[in-house]
Amino acid sequence: MHLLHHILGVLLLLSLRTPASSAAxxxxxxxxxxxxxxRLVSNNSKFALGFFKPSSESSSYTSNNSxxxxxxxxVPKLTPLWTANGDNPVMDPTSPELTISSDGNLAIxxxxxxxxxxxxxANITANDSIAVLxxxxxxxxxxxxxxxxxxWQSFDHPTDTLFAGAKIGWDKVTGLNRRLVSRKNVIDQAPGIYSLELDLNGDGHLxxxxxxxxxxxxxxxxxxxxFSLAPEMIGAAMPNFTFVNNSQAQEVYFTYxxxxxxxxxxxxxxxFGRGLVGVWLDSIQNWLINYRQPLHHCDVYAICGAFTICSDTEDPLTPSCDCMKGFSIRSPKDWEIKDxxxxxxxxxxxGCGSSKEEKTGLTDKFYSVQSIRLPHNAQDVQSATSGDECSQVCLSNCSCTAYSYGKAVALFGMMSCIM
Structure with missing residues (x-):
C-alpha cells in the first residue's frame, strides 16, 4: 500500500550509534x-538484534529504558525495525538478558x-528450541x-516496519492480523495511535x-x-509487489x-502516522526519503492533538503545530520528542455549567478560525438558521466547544481535534 503506498517507510530519526557487539x-x-x-547478526550481516536505549538527535532527552x-x-544511525518489549521496557538499573526459558520460549x-x-x-512441542535471526x-x-x-516468528508480530518478504494482512483461519503500528514518539517505543492495515476485503487503510x-x-x-489509489507503485525502481486474496490460501495479505x-x-x-520509503546512502551517511504518504502532515488525522492548528510547511520531518488562541501546550516535553x-x-x-456564584464575570465567547476541517463526529443541527443561532445553540450545550455555520445548517460537537 503505497508500497502499501505506504510501503512505507521510515525513519524514527533515532541518533544512537549502533550498539557495539561482543557476539557474532x-x-x-x-x-x-x-x-x-x-547481539545476534544474521548470516548475511544485514540485520542485528540486541538491547538498545533510544535517544533523539532533535532533542536533549535520552532514555533510561532498554x-x-x-x-x-x-547502518551507523540506529533505526529500530522491530521491538519486542515496546510496551514493557527494561528500566535501569535492571540488567536484561535474552534466553531460552525452561518452557522452551524465548524470553527477556x-x-x-x-x-x-x-x-x-508460544506453544512449544519440543524440548530443543533455539532462536535464529x-x-x-x-x-x-x-x-x-x-x-x-x-x-513463533517476529514477522507475525510486526511493529512499525514492513520487512521485505513479510506480510501485512489477515490469516482468515486463525484471525491473526498483521499490521504496522507507529511508535509513541522517538524515545518511547510503545505502540502509538496510528496503524497501517488491510481490511478483510484487501483494501489498505491508515x-x-x-x-x-x-x-x-x-x-x-x-x-x-x-493499488488503484497508489499509482506510484508502478516504476522500474519500485520493488516486486504481491497481493493475495483467495479462499484457497485463506489469507488476504500484501508483501514485496x-x-x-x-x-x-x-x-x-x-x-506522525505517515508511510515513508527510505534508502540508506553511504555517500551522505543518511537516509534518503524518496516517498511519503500522505504527502502533507496535516492530512493525518489528529496529528497535532486537541485545540491546535496544523500548518503544512516545507519541513518534511515535523508538522507545524500551534495552540489556538486561549490555549497552551499540554506537555512541552512530549512535543520536543515529536509527540x-x-x-x-x-x-x-x-463558564458553561457554572452557577452564578461560581462565575468570575468573564463571558464565554467564540473565536473565529479560518480553513479548519470539521471533526468526524460533528453533529448536524437542522433547527439553527443563522450564525447567531448557532452560537446560542452551542453555548447552551456544555459538550459543544465549536461550531461551523453555512447554508442554514450548523455543525457542532465535541471538538477533540481541529485539523
Missing part, C-alpha cells in the same frame, strides 16, 4: 543467553530477580533438530486509533499490480521483495 552468532540456544552489548530490537547492522529476563519481562509465549530479518523460534518446525481512516489504498489492480537483496531499504509508518498528540489545554476554564 545468529542463534540463541539453551545455556547461551544474549546480554548487555551482545528495549530488545532488530536493526540494520551496517531480569538477571537479578530472574523474572520474565517479555516472552514469545534469519537473513530476511525475521527472528524465529524453532526446533534445533527440525528447522521446519517453527513455533487509521487513527484503529477507528478513523485518513488514507485508503483502493482496490488491487491485478493486471497493473498496484527487493530487486537487490543487498540494498538497505527501510519501509514503515512513522511516529504532539496531547495537544493544547485551555488557559481559562469555561
Amino acid at each position: 552468532t545468529d542463534t540463541v540456544s539453551p545455556g547461551h543467553a544474549l546480554a548487555d552489548s551482545d 528495549y530488545l530490537g532488530i536493526w540494520f547492522n551496517k 529476563l531480569d538477571k537479578t530477580t530472574r523474572s520474565i519481562i517479555w516472552s514469545t509465549r 534469519l537473513n530476511s530479518g525475521n527472528l524465529i523460534l524453532q526446533s534445533s533438530s527440525n528447522s521446519s518446525n517453527i513455533f 487509521l487513527w486509533n484503529s477507528t478513523v481512516a485518513y488514507w485508503s489504498s483502493g482496490d488491487w489492480n491485478i493486471k497493473g499490480r498496484y 521483495t527487493l530487486h537487490d537483496e543487498t540494498a538497505i531499504v527501510h519501509t514503515g509508518i512513522d511516529v 504532539r498528540t496531547g495537544g493544547c489545554m485551555r488557559n481559562t476554564p469555561l
Whole structure:
C-alpha cells in the first residue's frame, strides 16, 4: 500500500550509534543467553538484534529504558525495525538478558530477580528450541533438530516496519492480523495511535486509533499490480509487489521483495502516522526519503492533538503545530520528542455549567478560525438558521466547544481535534 503506498517507510530519526557487539552468532540456544552489548547478526550481516536505549538527535532527552530490537547492522544511525518489549521496557538499573526459558520460549529476563519481562509465549512441542535471526530479518523460534518446525516468528508480530518478504494482512483461519503500528514518539517505543492495515476485503487503510481512516489504498489492480489509489507503485525502481486474496490460501495479505537483496531499504509508518520509503546512502551517511504518504502532515488525522492548528510547511520531518488562541501546550516535553498528540489545554476554564456564584464575570465567547476541517463526529443541527443561532445553540450545550455555520445548517460537537 503505497508500497502499501505506504510501503512505507521510515525513519524514527533515532541518533544512537549502533550498539557495539561482543557476539557474532545468529542463534540463541539453551545455556547461551544474549546480554548487555551482545547481539545476534544474521548470516548475511544485514540485520542485528540486541538491547538498545533510544535517544533523539532533535532533542536533549535520552532514555533510561532498554528495549530488545532488530536493526540494520551496517547502518551507523540506529533505526529500530522491530521491538519486542515496546510496551514493557527494561528500566535501569535492571540488567536484561535474552534466553531460552525452561518452557522452551524465548524470553527477556531480569538477571537479578530472574523474572520474565517479555516472552514469545508460544506453544512449544519440543524440548530443543533455539532462536535464529534469519537473513530476511525475521527472528524465529524453532526446533534445533527440525528447522521446519517453527513455533513463533517476529514477522507475525510486526511493529512499525514492513520487512521485505513479510506480510501485512489477515490469516482468515486463525484471525491473526498483521499490521504496522507507529511508535509513541522517538524515545518511547510503545505502540502509538496510528496503524497501517488491510481490511478483510484487501483494501489498505491508515487509521487513527484503529477507528478513523485518513488514507485508503483502493482496490488491487491485478493486471497493473498496484493499488488503484497508489499509482506510484508502478516504476522500474519500485520493488516486486504481491497481493493475495483467495479462499484457497485463506489469507488476504500484501508483501514485496527487493530487486537487490543487498540494498538497505527501510519501509514503515512513522511516529506522525505517515508511510515513508527510505534508502540508506553511504555517500551522505543518511537516509534518503524518496516517498511519503500522505504527502502533507496535516492530512493525518489528529496529528497535532486537541485545540491546535496544523500548518503544512516545507519541513518534511515535523508538522507545524500551534495552540489556538486561549490555549497552551499540554506537555512541552512530549512535543520536543515529536509527540504532539496531547495537544493544547485551555488557559481559562469555561463558564458553561457554572452557577452564578461560581462565575468570575468573564463571558464565554467564540473565536473565529479560518480553513479548519470539521471533526468526524460533528453533529448536524437542522433547527439553527443563522450564525447567531448557532452560537446560542452551542453555548447552551456544555459538550459543544465549536461550531461551523453555512447554508442554514450548523455543525457542532465535541471538538477533540481541529485539523
